[in-house]
Amino acid sequence: xxCHWFSALLLLMSxxxxxxxxxxxxxxxxxPAALTHSSDVGFTYSLPSDWxxxxxxxxxxxxxxxxxxxxxxxxxxxxxxxxxxxxxxRHGTPASVMVVVALPFDCFxxxxxxxxxxxFASGASEGLKKTFDISNPVHGSYAMGSHSxxxxxxxxxxxxxxxxxxxxxxxxxxxxxxxxxxxxxSADDAALQVFEHGSVMLDxxxxxxxxxxxxxxxxPS
Numbered sequence: 001x002x003c004h005w006f007s008a009l010l011l012l013m014s015x016x017x018x019x020x021x022x023x024x025x026x027x028x029x030x031x032p033a034a035l036t037h038s039s040d041v042g043f044t045y046s047l048p049s050d051w052x053x054x055x056x057x058x059x060x061x062x063x064x065x066x067x068x069x070x071x072x073x074x075x076x077x078x079x080x081x082x083x084x085x086x087x088x089x090r091h092g093t094p095a096s097v098m099v100v101v102a103l104p105f106d107c108f109x110x111x112x113x114x115x116x117x118x119x120f121a122s123g124a125s126e127g128l129k130k131t132f133d134i135s136n137p138v139h140g141s142y143a144m145g146s147h148s149x150x151x152x153x154x155x156x157x158x159x160x161x162x163x164x165x166x167x168x169x170x171x172x173x174x175x176x177x178x179x180x181x182x183x184x185x186s187a188d189d190a191a192l193q194v195f196e197h198g199s200v201m202l203d204x205x206x207x208x209x210x211x212x213x214x215x216x217x218x219x220p221s
Contacts, residue, residue, distance in 0.1 A: 034199070037147050041102040043176035044212070046199040047089060054220035056085040060069040074095035075110070082107035086180070094164045096184070096191030104178040112174050114148050118220050120179055123151035128168065140216035145205035147172045156185075167192050170209060176203050182210060 032050040047053075087100040105111050112120060128134055137154040151171045157164055162186060172181040186192035196211035 002012070036199075037087045037100070039084065039100075039102050041086075041104050041180060042175040042203045043085065043086075043102075044199075044207075045087060045100055045178055045182070046203045047087070047098075048194060051089045051091045051194070054088045054090065060085055079103060079108055086177070091194070092187060092193060094187045096166075096187045098182065098184040098195055100180065100182050102178050102180045106177070109180075112179055114174055117148055117150050117172065117174050121152075121170070121181070121220075128154070128156065128170075131159060132166075132168065133159055133162070134168070138216055139220050141218050141220040142212060142215050144173075144200070144202060146209055147173050147175070147202045147205070149215075150220055151211065153216070169195065169211070173202065189219045 013144065019220070032048040034046040035049045035053075036044050036046045037053075055153045057165060064115065065142040077092050084102045086102050087098070089099075090097045133157045134154050137152055140151045140153075142149055142151070148171070149171055151169065153167065153169045156168050166187055167189075169184045169186070169192070170181060171183075172179065184192070184195040186195060197209050199207045200210045201207040
């Protein structure tokens with residue numbers, strides 16, 4: 001199952017934040033606490049409280065409409081209408097941005113399984129090339145409890161803005177109630193470490209760091 005529309009929505013939500021200055025925040029006197037963001041699809045993800053969480057509720061309908069208009073099938077239109085933005089956050093200057101989106105199966109009308117993960121995830125990352133100049137992509141797969149996760153890491157810059165190089169990571173998994181992808185555009189290594197070390201819980205199983213050190217040891221099948 002290829003989901004190019006999924007990446008289109010991810011990019012439409014994230015790209016504007018890369019070219020806007022994050023809101024000013026007072027420097028923390030100590031390490032910022034982790035705030036946990038949850039989704040009724042069945043996962044939680046923790047992010048330091050000094051990251052600026054952006055409210056996507058006002059812009060999501062416009063983005064969904066654009067993706068639906070450009071969709072080439074009924075499945076794509078339905079997927080765009082059903083998508084949920086669980087988290088949209090940024091940090092630093094130049095801004096690092098991460099977006100977490102979920103596709104509930106009860107809304108989508110189709111149940112995905114683990115065998116659908118490679119096609120779904122690769123489709124979710126393919127659309128990056130429309131907005132970014134991408135180089136050096138590498139892929140991996142790993143397990144977290146009973147779940148399989150697919151990951152891609154690449155170097156890229158916004159088209160027309162070669163002055164800022166990002167490390168771009170996309171991580172996807174299939175849960176009991178839906179599919180989920182985390183996408184991160186890190187302007188520096190500190191932001192990448194925050195993304196990878198964020199604690200995630202899938203379907204109520206034991207929490208773990210989103211991206212383990214061994215994530216790229218195994219190639220996706």
